Amino acid sequence: MKVLHTKVAQARWERDFGRVEARVHLLVQEYPGARPNGKSLMVSVPAKATQAEGTLRDRLHREARQMAVLFHRAEEGYRAALSDQSDARSDPASAAG
Numbered sequence: 001m002k003v004l005h006t007k008v009a010q011a012r013w014e015r016d017f018g019r020v021e022a023r024v025h026l027l028v029q030e031y032p033g034a035r036p037n038g039k040s041l042m043v044s045v046p047a048k049a050t051q052a053e054g055t056l057r058d059r060l061h062r063e064a065r066q067m068a069v070l071f072h073r074a075e076e077g078y079r080a081a082l083s084d085q086s087d088a089r090s091d092p093a094s095a096a097g
Helices: 056-090 092-096
Strands: 002-014 019-029 037-046
Touching: 002 056, 019 056, 037 056
Parallel strands: none
Antiparallel strands: 002 019, 019 037
């Protein structure tokens, strides 16, 4: 999966937790040659960070990219598990062992 573009749409400061929560819109390409697809994720990052970690906007974009990749991997695993189950159901001999 490739993230082509990110944009912070809304952000708010969570004073009680010292974090910034934001809705980030992403344009992703699931696999080479696929049509770009839009996604929207809510992410949260610490309001204060060291200079090495980058600006607040950079950290929000990075967190959204990481979440999108993790969701994509989880979805791929779920699809693979479903396809394995359907194969076992269609062939009783392989299910028996």
